[in-house]
Amino acid sequence: MNKDLKIATRESYGNALATLGEEFPNLVVLDADLAGATKTNIFMKKYPERHIDCGIAECDMTGIAAGLATCGKIPFIASFAMFATGRNYEQVRNSIGYPHLNVKIGATHAGITVGEDGATHQCLEDISLMRSIPGMTVVVPSDDVEAKAAVRAAIETEGPFYIRFGRSAVPVVNDNEDYKFELGKAVCLREGNDITIFANGVCVAECLDAAEMLASDGIEAAVVNVHTVKPIDKEAIIKYSKDAKKVFTCEEHSIIGGLGSAVCEVLAENCPKVVTRIGINDEFGQSASAGVLMAHYGLDAKGIYTKVKENL
Numbered sequence: 001m002n003k004d005l006k007i008a009t010r011e012s013y014g015n016a017l018a019t020l021g022e023e024f025p026n027l028v029v030l031d032a033d034l035a036g037a038t039k040t041n042i043f044m045k046k047y048p049e050r051h052i053d054c055g056i057a058e059c060d061m062t063g064i065a066a067g068l069a070t071c072g073k074i075p076f077i078a079s080f081a082m083f084a085t086g087r088n089y090e091q092v093r094n095s096i097g098y099p100h101l102n103v104k105i106g107a108t109h110a111g112i113t114v115g116e117d118g119a120t121h122q123c124l125e126d127i128s129l130m131r132s133i134p135g136m137t138v139v140v141p142s143d144d145v146e147a148k149a150a151v152r153a154a155i156e157t158e159g160p161f162y163i164r165f166g167r168s169a170v171p172v173v174n175d176n177e178d179y180k181f182e183l184g185k186a187v188c189l190r191e192g193n194d195i196t197i198f199a200n201g202v203c204v205a206e207c208l209d210a211a212e213m214l215a216s217d218g219i220e221a222a223v224v225n226v227h228t229v230k231p232i233d234k235e236a237i238i239k240y241s242k243d244a245k246k247v248f249t250c251e252e253h254s255i256i257g258g259l260g261s262a263v264c265e266v267l268a269e270n271c272p273k274v275v276t277r278i279g280i281n282d283e284f285g286q287s288a289s290a291g292v293l294m295a296h297y298g299l300d301a302k303g304i305y306t307k308v309k310e311n312l
Contacts, residue, residue, distance in 0.1 A: 012147035014039025081110035122285035128257025149181030209301035
């Protein structure tokens with residue numbers, strides 16, 4: 001992990017679209033008057049004729065994208081996660097999910113790391129909403145490398161696809177030469193024989209730091225990056241849970257319906273274990289800097305370390 005190099009995954013999103021635009025001439029990008037924030041303006045500057053600003057109208061944007069998909073285009077729609085999934089849920093469900101159209105949703109500014117924008121903009125329910133739609137793929141990349149790989153995977157995968165990006169810069173976790181992104185395949189980033197922590201998104205780097213703190217106490221924690229929440233890697237979850245003394249999940253999302261729920265579903269049906277879910281506990285976010293909020297909700301390395309110790 002390169003702690004010195006930090007890149008916001010929304011930046012990775014914009015750069016990936018611009019890079020892949022030449023390779024995929026059918027790729028088009030739609031935005032809801034937020035191109036500067038979602039970073040789709042990087043694509044817009046390179047391919048202005050293939051970028052559509054739909055204004056502050058996510059529902060209309062989704063309908064347009066659905067129409068473009070029926071004409072052979074590969075449309076990405078971009079907005080803040082709160083609006084791309086919350087305001088827009090009916091359109092995503094009925095106009096994209098139900099007909100199983102080839103539309104990709106690039107949702108930025110997800111979770112509490114939106115920071116000062118506060119509870120109205122901090123979507124903590126988007127993974128729950130999107131994974132409940134039949135046929136929807138859901139990916140939560142942990143860093144720049146994974147975010148770019150996820151955008152390519154979305155283009156190369158037929159059907160509805162949701163990718164969750166963040167506002168704040170995060171460490172590059174997957175900067176090793178042998179890294180390979182495989183849709184639906186979790187990655188063990190740190191081996192450990194005592195406990196297992198399943199994480200994704202911004203929490204992956206924090207969990208790796210927490211694991212180092214636990215190691216100083218003689219507790220060896222495996223950290224597994226579950227970048228694909230749907231379809232989830234049942235084999236990996238069972239593998240890294242069956243011999244663990246305790247299982248934890250960690251996510252920048254409500255503990256209801258997100259990664260924690262998905263892991264519990266797998267284990268309840270295949271390998272019953274006691275699971276502690278670390279995330280947002282049935283409450284809304286609030287306004288403060290991203291770092292302050294991560295500490296307040298116990299999602300920074302110190303908070304994760306403390307939660308694990310309390311539950312061992």
